[in-house]
Structures are given as C-alpha cells and as structure tokens.
Amino acid sequence: MKSSSLLSLLEDRRIHSGESLAQTLGISRTAVWKQIRKAQAEGVExxxxxxxxxxxxxxxxLLASDRIRKALPERLHNVIALDVLDAVDSTNAEVARRLTSGLKGVPVVVADSQTAGRGRRGRQWVSxxxxxxxxxxxxxxxxxxSALDGxxxxxxxxxSRALSTFGATDAGLKWPNDLFYGDRKLGxxxxxxxxxxxxxxxxxxxxxxxxxxMKQAEMVDQPWISLAEAWPDVVWTRNALVAAIVSEVVEIIAQFERQGFAPFRDEWQARDIFFSKDLVARDGGVEGRGAGIDTAGNYQVDTPEGLVPVRAGDISLRVRS
Incomplete structure (x- = not known):
C-alpha cells in the first residue's frame, strides 16, 4: 500500500476507524497503524x-493524477503520458528510462519525493x-x-508564465536556469x-x-523561499501547478521549435535579476556589469574591454559581494 492512499482517505479531516481504513485499503489494521506511524514520523499531524x-x-x-488531468487543457489529454509517483530516484532519470522504452506521448513524471534529485553541475537537489x-x-x-540554444x-x-496565472507575477529569473523571488531561490x-x-x-x-x-531545509546551501511564503495570499496546490506548468511548457516549446529563442528574449530579460548588477564569474575570469542576454541566450557582461558573452556550459556567474 502506498502511504498516499491512506492519506487521501484521511484528507477530508474526519475521524476514520482503523477497521474502516483497513477494509477500504484491503490491508490489516496493523498495517494501517504502521502507515499512520510512518506518516507521523515524516511530519504529518x-x-x-x-x-x-x-x-x-x-x-x-496530495498529488493525484486525476486532479492534474482535470486541470489540464483537454487538447493535452492525448498528448502527454502522465505518471505520479510516491518516490523516485530522480524524475529526470525516470523520464530518461521512459524515453528509451518507446513510450508514446510526451512523458511527464511528477514525484512526491526524490532520493537522488540533482541540479546543475551534479549538485544535490534537496527533495x-x-x-x-x-x-x-x-x-x-x-x-x-544547435537548435537548443536558449x-x-x-x-x-x-x-514564470505558469506562476503568473496564479497571481505570482513578479518571480525573477537568474541566468541560466534558476527561479528567484527577490534575492532568494524559488526553484x-x-x-x-x-x-x-x-x-x-x-x-x-x-x-x-x-x-x-517547504518550511525548513538545513541542507540547502543558499537563501531560499517557497511559493507559500513569497505569495501567502495564493492558495497553492501542486496538482494545479503541475497542470499549469505542463501546459505552458508544451505550448512554448512548440513555438520555440518553429521560431527559436528570439521571440522570448524580451520576456526573459524583463525578469533578469542580474541586469545592471556587478557580476563576477566563479572562476574569476570575467568581471563587470550585467547587460542581459544575446540572441543565442548567452549572458553578456559589460567589462572595460567590452561585452563578454558567457555560455551556460562554460562558467557560472554571481553578484559580486
């Protein structure tokens, strides 16, 4: 039995007997008790x-595939192959496995937790x-x-567009791949x-x-913030968020494949948190002021010698302290 199945029965916040839970789930009352203890140990009250x-x-x-599908535009129902998992090593790794299996449709994997989540340059992604x-x-x-530039x-x-549909219109973008709110990382x-x-x-x-x-994360090595903290007046549900992001990604990638990066450059730059900031490359090789992105998506640094484009695969930038 998956713990999410038990929690979905308790989600109405009514009192449920151990016997009724066991009967519905087809397990013993002892197994129900063990699942309750496990959930409590993970912080569920x-x-x-x-x-x-x-x-x-x-x-x-709770994540639920039926709720995600209900929130998706109908035109995408036969386009994507959605899987919602309790836990996985990495959602990227799971999608890679599905791509090699010849699965039809756009594989979309959502997980409640990851045991080996990773970010850029192989860093651990706390999950x-x-x-x-x-x-x-x-x-x-x-x-x-070459078609992937940008x-x-x-x-x-x-x-960012997906977040805006919930009223979170002022999320920032940090080149090349981070979402920020103010000076704290959002995603x-x-x-x-x-x-x-x-x-x-x-x-x-x-x-x-x-x-x-997320309320606490001792293993995160930089300032961070959650959607719930940044926009406390918004009722954030992960199912609706998945549907909004998937919808925007599928639509925007179709346009990107036809037209390239150029149509999105101004929209990205409007959210650029590096612009006009004093920057330094982490290897110390480039220092100057943030000058936005070029037509290929490289970040431009205004130095005394002129504009220096920085490619995402070469070095990373940070605001000079």
Missing amino acids: IRTIRGQGYQLISTLD PQGENLYLSLGLSVQGGF MSLVLGVAV GILVEIQGELQDGEVQVIAGIGINVH
Whole structure:
C-alpha cells in the first residue's frame, strides 16, 4: 500500500476507524497503524482518538493524477503520458528510462519525493516529501544540438508564465536556469540531452523543481523561499501547478521549435535579476556589469574591454559581494 492512499482517505479531516481504513485499503489494521506511524514520523499531524480512530490535522497537498488531468487543457489529454509517483530516484532519470522504452506521448513524471534529485553541475537537489514540486518532461526537438540554444531560458519563461496565472507575477529569473523571488531561490530547471547532437531529433529532458510549501531545509546551501511564503495570499496546490506548468511548457516549446529563442528574449530579460548588477564569474575570469542576454541566450557582461558573452556550459556567474 502506498502511504498516499491512506492519506487521501484521511484528507477530508474526519475521524476514520482503523477497521474502516483497513477494509477500504484491503490491508490489516496493523498495517494501517504502521502507515499512520510512518506518516507521523515524516511530519504529518494525525491524531489518534482512543476507541474511534484517526483524524488528520495537517493541511495536505496530495498529488493525484486525476486532479492534474482535470486541470489540464483537454487538447493535452492525448498528448502527454502522465505518471505520479510516491518516490523516485530522480524524475529526470525516470523520464530518461521512459524515453528509451518507446513510450508514446510526451512523458511527464511528477514525484512526491526524490532520493537522488540533482541540479546543475551534479549538485544535490534537496527533495523532502510532500512539500515541493519535482516534475520532469521528455521533449523531442528537431535540428540537432544547435537548435537548443536558449532552451533552458525559454523553460524559465514558461514556468514564470505558469506562476503568473496564479497571481505570482513578479518571480525573477537568474541566468541560466534558476527561479528567484527577490534575492532568494524559488526553484530551478535542469536540462539534459540525449540523441543526435549534430543533426536530427534530440530528446530533451526538462526537470523543474519548485519550493511550494517547504518550511525548513538545513541542507540547502543558499537563501531560499517557497511559493507559500513569497505569495501567502495564493492558495497553492501542486496538482494545479503541475497542470499549469505542463501546459505552458508544451505550448512554448512548440513555438520555440518553429521560431527559436528570439521571440522570448524580451520576456526573459524583463525578469533578469542580474541586469545592471556587478557580476563576477566563479572562476574569476570575467568581471563587470550585467547587460542581459544575446540572441543565442548567452549572458553578456559589460567589462572595460567590452561585452563578454558567457555560455551556460562554460562558467557560472554571481553578484559580486
């Protein structure tokens, strides 16, 4: 039995007897008790009422494939192949496996937690259960590696558009692949590529991680913020968020494949948190003022010697302290 199945029964916050839960789930009362204890150990508040049963106290935001599909535009129902998982090593790794299996449709994997989530340059992506969004899509693009210039930036635009539909209109973008609110990290995008790099079809795995309800994360090594903290007046549900992001990504990548990065450049630059800031490359090789992105999505640094373009695969930038 998956713990999410038990929690979905308790989600109405009524009192449920151990016997009724066991009967509905087709397991023993002892197994129900073990699942209750496991959920409590993971921080879910469930009250045990002697002689009556169990009652959920926490407000949960459970992932559910039927709720995601209901929130998706009908035109996408036969386009994507959606899977919602309790746990996975990495949603990107799972999408890669599905791409090699010949699965029909755009593979979309959402997980409640990741045991080996990763970010740019192989860094660990902290992935606590039930608090954030861990989402990956498998996208096919024609034209080889050269056709992908600016794709991670375009995905940032897609996620920003999705957040705007909830009223979160002032999210920032940090080149090349991070989402920010003020000076704190809200999420990130990891793009991985497989297929024909010179010509032909390239398969792109787009991983998107967003802090939704996260309250603490001792292992995160930089200032961060969640959607719930940044926009407390918005009722954030992960199912609606998945649907909004998937819809925007599928639409924007179709346009990107036809027209390239140029139509999205101004929209990305309007959210650029580096613009006009004093920047330094982490290897110390480039210092200057942020001057926005060029037509290929490289970041331009205004130095005494002129504009220096920085490619995402070469070095990373930070604001000079």
